[in-house]
Amino acid sequence: MPEMPEVETIRRSLAVxxxxxxxxETTIKLARLIKWPTLHEFSASIYGSTIIRxxxxxxxxxFYLDNEKVLVVHLRMTGRLNxxxxxxxxDPYSRIIFHFTNGDSLEYADTRTxxxxxxxxxxxxxxxxxxxxxxxxxxSDEFTFDYLLSLVLKxxxxxxxxxLNQKAIGGIGNIYADESLSLAGIHPARVACTLTxxxxxxxxxxxxxxxxxxxxEGGTTFRDYRDADGNKGRFQQELTVYGRKGDPCKxxxxxxxxxxxxxxxxxxxxxxxK
DNA sequence: ACAGGAACCTGATAGC
DNA sequence: TGCTATCAGGTTCCTG
Numbered sequence: 001m002p003e004m005p006e007v008e009t010i011r012r013s014l015a016v017x018x019x020x021x022x023x024x025e026t027t028i029k030l031a032r033l034i035k036w037p038t039l040h041e042f043s044a045s046i047y048g049s050t051i052i053r054x055x056x057x058x059x060x061x062x063f064y065l066d067n068e069k070v071l072v073v074h075l076r077m078t079g080r081l082n083x084x085x086x087x088x089x090x091d092p093y094s095r096i097i098f099h100f101t102n103g104d105s106l107e108y109a110d111t112r113t114x115x116x117x118x119x120x121x122x123x124x125x126x127x128x129x130x131x132x133x134x135x136x137x138x139x140s141d142e143f144t145f146d147y148l149l150s151l152v153l154k155x156x157x158x159x160x161x162x163x164l165n166q167k168a169i170g171g172i173g174n175i176y177a178d179e180s181l182s183l184a185g186i187h188p189a190r191v192a193c194t195l196t197x198x199x200x201x202x203x204x205x206x207x208x209x210x211x212x213x214x215x216x217e218g219g220t221t222f223r224d225y226r227d228a229d230g231n232k233g234r235f236q237q238e239l240t241v242y243g244r245k246g247d248p249c250k251x252x253x254x255x256x257x258x259x260x261x262x263x264x265x266x267x268x269x270x271x272x273x274k
Numbered sequence: 275a276c277a278g279g280a281a282c283c284t285g286a287t288a289g290c
Numbered sequence: 291t292g293c294t295a296t297c298a299g300g301t302t303c304c305t306g
Contacts, residue, residue: 077299110283114283
Protein backbone atom coordinates (compact mmCIF):
# COMPACT_ATOMS: atom_id res chain seq x y z
CA MET A 1 0.00 0.00 0.00
CA PRO A 2 2.17 2.80 1.19
CA GLU A 3 5.14 4.39 -0.48
CA MET A 4 7.66 6.75 1.06
CA PRO A 5 5.26 9.73 1.54
CA GLU A 6 2.63 7.52 3.17
CA VAL A 7 5.15 5.80 5.45
CA GLU A 8 6.63 9.17 6.41
CA THR A 9 3.15 10.49 7.22
CA ILE A 10 2.49 7.44 9.39
CA ARG A 11 5.84 7.97 11.11
CA ARG A 12 5.06 11.59 11.92
CA SER A 13 1.55 10.94 13.17
CA LEU A 14 2.61 7.92 15.20
CA ALA A 15 5.84 9.27 16.72
CA VAL A 16 4.10 11.96 18.79
CA UNK A 17 1.73 9.35 20.16
CA UNK A 18 4.07 6.53 21.10
CA UNK A 19 7.43 8.00 22.05
CA UNK A 20 8.04 7.21 25.69
CA UNK A 21 5.27 4.63 25.95
CA UNK A 22 6.00 1.24 27.48
CA UNK A 23 4.71 -1.99 25.97
CA UNK A 24 3.23 -4.64 28.22
CA GLU A 25 1.81 -7.66 26.44
CA THR A 26 1.45 -8.33 22.75
CA THR A 27 -1.52 -10.03 21.08
CA ILE A 28 -0.40 -12.01 18.06
CA LYS A 29 -3.28 -13.15 15.88
CA LEU A 30 -1.22 -13.99 12.80
CA ALA A 31 2.22 -15.28 13.74
CA ARG A 32 3.54 -15.76 10.21
CA LEU A 33 3.89 -11.99 9.75
CA ILE A 34 6.73 -12.08 12.28
CA LYS A 35 9.82 -13.06 10.34
CA TRP A 36 12.28 -12.87 13.20
CA PRO A 37 12.79 -14.08 15.91
CA THR A 38 10.52 -16.90 17.10
CA LEU A 39 7.08 -16.05 18.39
CA HIS A 40 8.10 -16.68 21.98
CA GLU A 41 11.29 -14.62 21.75
CA PHE A 42 9.43 -11.80 20.02
CA SER A 43 6.85 -11.43 22.79
CA ALA A 44 9.38 -11.93 25.58
CA SER A 45 11.88 -9.41 24.17
CA ILE A 46 9.35 -6.69 23.57
CA TYR A 47 7.63 -7.07 26.96
CA GLY A 48 8.37 -4.13 29.25
CA SER A 49 10.34 -2.16 26.65
CA THR A 50 9.85 1.56 26.07
CA ILE A 51 9.76 3.14 22.61
CA ILE A 52 12.51 5.75 22.39
CA ARG A 53 12.03 6.99 18.84
CA UNK A 54 10.46 6.10 15.49
CA UNK A 55 12.54 6.33 12.33
CA UNK A 56 11.92 5.57 8.67
CA UNK A 57 14.16 4.26 5.93
CA UNK A 58 12.46 4.19 2.50
CA UNK A 59 9.28 2.19 3.20
CA UNK A 60 10.52 0.61 6.44
CA UNK A 61 9.55 1.88 9.90
CA UNK A 62 12.03 1.37 12.74
CA PHE A 63 10.84 1.52 16.33
CA TYR A 64 13.92 1.97 18.54
CA LEU A 65 13.38 0.44 21.98
CA ASP A 66 15.21 1.08 25.26
CA ASN A 67 16.47 -2.50 25.38
CA GLU A 68 18.83 -2.08 22.39
CA LYS A 69 16.32 -3.77 20.10
CA VAL A 70 14.50 -2.40 17.08
CA LEU A 71 11.03 -3.35 15.90
CA VAL A 72 11.12 -3.18 12.10
CA VAL A 73 7.81 -3.01 10.20
CA HIS A 74 7.19 -3.13 6.46
CA LEU A 75 3.56 -2.54 5.48
CA ARG A 76 3.81 -4.00 1.96
CA MET A 77 0.49 -3.58 0.15
CA THR A 78 -2.21 -3.22 2.78
CA GLY A 79 -0.51 -2.86 6.16
CA ARG A 80 -1.74 -0.15 8.52
CA LEU A 81 -0.60 1.07 11.91
CA ASN A 82 -3.39 2.42 14.08
CA UNK A 83 -2.96 4.19 17.36
CA UNK A 84 -5.96 2.96 19.32
CA UNK A 85 -7.10 4.83 22.42
CA UNK A 86 -8.48 2.73 25.24
CA UNK A 87 -11.97 1.45 24.48
CA UNK A 88 -11.97 2.50 20.82
CA UNK A 89 -13.09 -0.01 18.15
CA UNK A 90 -10.45 -2.15 16.57
CA ASP A 91 -9.69 -2.62 12.91
CA PRO A 92 -11.43 -5.77 11.56
CA TYR A 93 -8.12 -6.81 9.96
CA SER A 94 -6.13 -6.36 13.13
CA ARG A 95 -3.28 -8.92 13.15
CA ILE A 96 -0.87 -7.91 15.92
CA ILE A 97 -1.57 -5.59 18.86
CA PHE A 98 0.98 -3.97 21.16
CA HIS A 99 -0.64 -2.97 24.45
CA PHE A 100 0.83 -0.02 26.33
CA THR A 101 0.88 0.46 30.07
CA ASN A 102 -1.30 3.59 29.65
CA GLY A 103 -4.20 1.45 28.36
CA ASP A 104 -3.88 2.50 24.71
CA SER A 105 -2.48 0.23 22.02
CA LEU A 106 -0.71 0.16 18.69
CA GLU A 107 -2.47 -2.08 16.23
CA TYR A 108 -0.88 -3.61 13.15
CA ALA A 109 -3.72 -4.32 10.70
CA ASP A 110 -3.31 -5.86 7.28
CA THR A 111 -5.97 -7.04 4.82
CA ARG A 112 -3.80 -9.06 2.48
CA THR A 113 -1.37 -10.14 5.21
CA UNK A 114 1.74 -9.54 3.13
CA UNK A 115 3.39 -7.25 5.68
CA UNK A 116 6.51 -8.20 7.65
CA UNK A 117 7.71 -7.53 11.19
CA UNK A 118 11.11 -8.15 12.78
CA UNK A 119 12.55 -7.58 16.21
CA UNK A 120 16.32 -7.26 15.88
CA UNK A 121 19.17 -6.09 18.07
CA UNK A 122 20.09 -2.60 16.84
CA UNK A 123 23.54 -3.90 15.90
CA UNK A 124 22.10 -6.62 13.65
CA UNK A 125 19.77 -4.65 11.40
CA UNK A 126 22.05 -5.55 8.51
CA UNK A 127 20.58 -9.05 8.63
CA UNK A 128 17.41 -7.69 7.04
CA UNK A 129 18.47 -7.87 3.42
CA UNK A 130 15.75 -5.61 2.00
CA UNK A 131 16.71 -2.92 4.50
CA UNK A 132 20.47 -3.09 4.11
CA UNK A 133 20.37 -3.17 0.30
CA UNK A 134 18.25 -0.02 -0.11
CA UNK A 135 19.46 2.65 -2.48
CA UNK A 136 19.43 6.34 -1.56
CA UNK A 137 16.02 7.87 -1.21
CA UNK A 138 14.53 10.93 -2.90
CA UNK A 139 15.15 14.25 -1.09
CA SER A 140 18.32 12.88 0.54
CA ASP A 141 21.83 14.28 0.02
CA GLU A 142 22.90 11.02 -1.64
CA PHE A 143 20.18 11.16 -4.29
CA THR A 144 22.01 13.55 -6.59
CA PHE A 145 21.52 14.18 -10.29
CA ASP A 146 24.90 12.54 -10.95
CA TYR A 147 23.81 9.45 -9.04
CA LEU A 148 20.61 9.13 -11.07
CA LEU A 149 22.46 9.76 -14.31
CA SER A 150 25.03 7.04 -13.63
CA LEU A 151 22.22 4.66 -12.73
CA VAL A 152 20.20 5.41 -15.85
CA LEU A 153 23.14 5.17 -18.24
CA LYS A 154 23.98 1.58 -17.37
CA UNK A 155 20.45 0.17 -17.42
CA UNK A 156 18.95 -1.58 -20.38
CA UNK A 157 15.63 -2.17 -18.65
CA UNK A 158 12.63 0.12 -18.68
CA UNK A 159 12.88 3.39 -16.79
CA UNK A 160 9.85 2.57 -14.68
CA UNK A 161 11.47 -0.69 -13.52
CA UNK A 162 14.47 1.32 -12.39
CA UNK A 163 12.32 3.74 -10.39
CA LEU A 164 10.60 0.82 -8.67
CA ASN A 165 13.89 -0.95 -7.90
CA GLN A 166 14.50 -0.33 -4.18
CA LYS A 167 18.18 -1.20 -4.51
CA ALA A 168 18.55 1.64 -7.00
CA ILE A 169 16.31 4.24 -5.30
CA GLY A 170 14.59 3.58 -1.98
CA GLY A 171 10.99 4.58 -1.39
CA ILE A 172 9.35 5.04 -4.78
CA GLY A 173 6.33 2.81 -5.53
CA ASN A 174 3.79 2.50 -8.29
CA ILE A 175 1.90 5.75 -7.78
CA TYR A 176 4.91 8.03 -7.42
CA ALA A 177 6.76 6.27 -10.26
CA ASP A 178 3.89 7.01 -12.65
CA GLU A 179 3.51 10.56 -11.34
CA SER A 180 7.24 11.31 -11.58
CA LEU A 181 7.41 10.08 -15.18
CA SER A 182 4.31 12.09 -16.00
CA LEU A 183 5.78 15.29 -14.59
CA ALA A 184 9.06 14.66 -16.42
CA GLY A 185 7.28 13.92 -19.73
CA ILE A 186 8.91 10.50 -20.10
CA HIS A 187 7.16 7.35 -21.30
CA PRO A 188 7.35 4.64 -18.60
CA ALA A 189 8.45 1.93 -21.07
CA ARG A 190 11.46 3.86 -22.35
CA VAL A 191 14.72 1.94 -22.12
CA ALA A 192 16.58 3.72 -19.32
CA CYS A 193 19.89 4.21 -21.11
CA THR A 194 18.19 6.00 -24.03
CA LEU A 195 17.24 8.97 -21.86
CA THR A 196 18.99 12.24 -22.66
CA UNK A 197 20.83 14.24 -20.00
CA UNK A 198 18.03 16.82 -20.12
CA UNK A 199 15.45 14.11 -19.53
CA UNK A 200 17.40 12.73 -16.57
CA UNK A 201 17.55 16.25 -15.12
CA UNK A 202 13.79 16.58 -15.51
CA UNK A 203 13.25 13.17 -13.97
CA UNK A 204 15.52 13.91 -11.02
CA UNK A 205 13.66 17.07 -10.11
CA UNK A 206 10.27 15.48 -10.88
CA UNK A 207 10.94 12.63 -8.43
CA UNK A 208 11.98 15.03 -5.68
CA UNK A 209 9.05 17.34 -6.37
CA UNK A 210 6.43 14.60 -6.42
CA UNK A 211 7.73 12.92 -3.26
CA UNK A 212 8.01 16.25 -1.44
CA UNK A 213 4.47 17.24 -2.41
CA UNK A 214 3.23 13.77 -1.46
CA UNK A 215 4.64 14.19 2.04
CA UNK A 216 3.27 17.73 2.36
CA GLU A 217 -0.19 16.46 1.42
CA GLY A 218 -0.04 13.58 3.89
CA GLY A 219 0.23 10.83 1.25
CA THR A 220 -2.22 9.40 -1.27
CA THR A 221 -5.40 7.65 -0.16
CA PHE A 222 -6.38 5.73 -3.25
CA ARG A 223 -8.10 2.94 -1.38
CA ASP A 224 -7.43 2.21 2.23
CA TYR A 225 -4.31 4.08 3.27
CA ARG A 226 -4.69 6.04 6.52
CA ASP A 227 -2.23 7.64 8.91
CA ALA A 228 -1.87 6.44 12.50
CA ASP A 229 -4.92 8.50 13.56
CA GLY A 230 -7.13 7.22 10.74
CA ASN A 231 -6.88 10.34 8.56
CA LYS A 232 -6.82 10.10 4.77
CA GLY A 233 -4.10 11.66 2.63
CA ARG A 234 -4.74 14.51 0.21
CA PHE A 235 -2.32 13.85 -2.64
CA GLN A 236 -4.93 11.85 -4.61
CA GLN A 237 -6.39 15.23 -5.58
CA GLU A 238 -3.10 16.15 -7.26
CA LEU A 239 -2.60 12.95 -9.29
CA THR A 240 -2.02 13.64 -12.98
CA VAL A 241 -2.14 10.08 -14.35
CA TYR A 242 -2.36 7.40 -11.66
CA GLY A 243 -5.89 5.98 -11.49
CA ARG A 244 -7.08 8.36 -14.23
CA LYS A 245 -7.42 5.86 -17.12
CA GLY A 246 -9.73 7.34 -19.78
CA ASP A 247 -9.80 10.75 -18.11
CA PRO A 248 -8.40 13.76 -19.99
CA CYS A 249 -4.75 14.68 -19.44
CA LYS A 250 -4.66 17.83 -17.32
CA UNK A 251 -2.18 19.38 -19.77
CA UNK A 252 -3.39 18.46 -23.25
CA UNK A 253 -6.79 16.75 -22.86
CA UNK A 254 -5.72 13.45 -24.42
CA UNK A 255 -7.17 10.37 -22.68
CA UNK A 256 -4.83 8.97 -20.04
CA UNK A 257 -3.84 5.40 -20.94
CA UNK A 258 -3.35 2.39 -18.72
CA UNK A 259 -1.02 -0.42 -19.78
CA UNK A 260 1.27 -2.87 -18.04
CA UNK A 261 4.94 -2.03 -17.61
CA UNK A 262 7.33 -3.95 -15.38
CA UNK A 263 4.42 -6.15 -14.35
CA UNK A 264 2.54 -3.23 -12.82
CA UNK A 265 -0.47 -1.22 -13.87
CA UNK A 266 0.96 1.88 -15.51
CA UNK A 267 -0.69 5.19 -16.31
CA UNK A 268 0.55 7.84 -18.71
CA UNK A 269 -0.45 10.46 -21.26
CA UNK A 270 0.45 9.13 -24.72
CA UNK A 271 0.76 12.69 -26.01
CA UNK A 272 2.82 14.33 -23.26
CA UNK A 273 5.08 11.38 -22.44
CA LYS A 274 7.51 10.27 -25.13
C1' DA B 275 24.39 -9.17 -13.77
C1' DC B 276 20.10 -8.33 -15.02
C1' DA B 277 15.33 -8.65 -16.72
C1' DG B 278 10.84 -10.84 -16.56
C1' DG B 279 7.37 -13.38 -14.41
C1' DA B 280 5.27 -16.08 -10.71
C1' DA B 281 4.31 -16.36 -5.94
C1' DC B 282 2.71 -14.70 -1.63
C1' DC B 283 -2.57 -13.26 0.34
C1' DT B 284 -7.41 -11.34 0.65
C1' DG B 285 -10.93 -8.33 -0.81
C1' DA B 286 -13.24 -4.77 -3.80
C1' DT B 287 -15.12 -3.73 -7.98
C1' DA B 288 -16.36 -4.06 -12.90
C1' DG B 289 -18.58 -6.64 -16.32
C1' DC B 290 -21.72 -10.02 -17.99
C1' DT C 291 -28.77 -10.88 -7.95
C1' DG C 292 -24.91 -13.67 -8.61
C1' DC C 293 -20.99 -15.39 -10.76
C1' DT C 294 -16.36 -14.54 -12.83
C1' DA C 295 -12.49 -11.97 -14.04
C1' DT C 296 -9.51 -8.35 -12.97
C1' DC C 297 -7.14 -5.39 -10.14
C1' DA C 298 -4.69 -3.78 -5.86
C1' DG C 299 -0.14 1.39 -2.87
C1' DG C 300 5.29 -4.44 -2.54
C1' DT C 301 8.98 -7.58 -2.33
C1' DT C 302 11.30 -11.93 -3.09
C1' DC C 303 12.49 -15.98 -5.46
C1' DC C 304 13.27 -18.54 -9.58
C1' DT C 305 14.36 -18.91 -14.42
C1' DG C 306 16.55 -17.76 -18.61
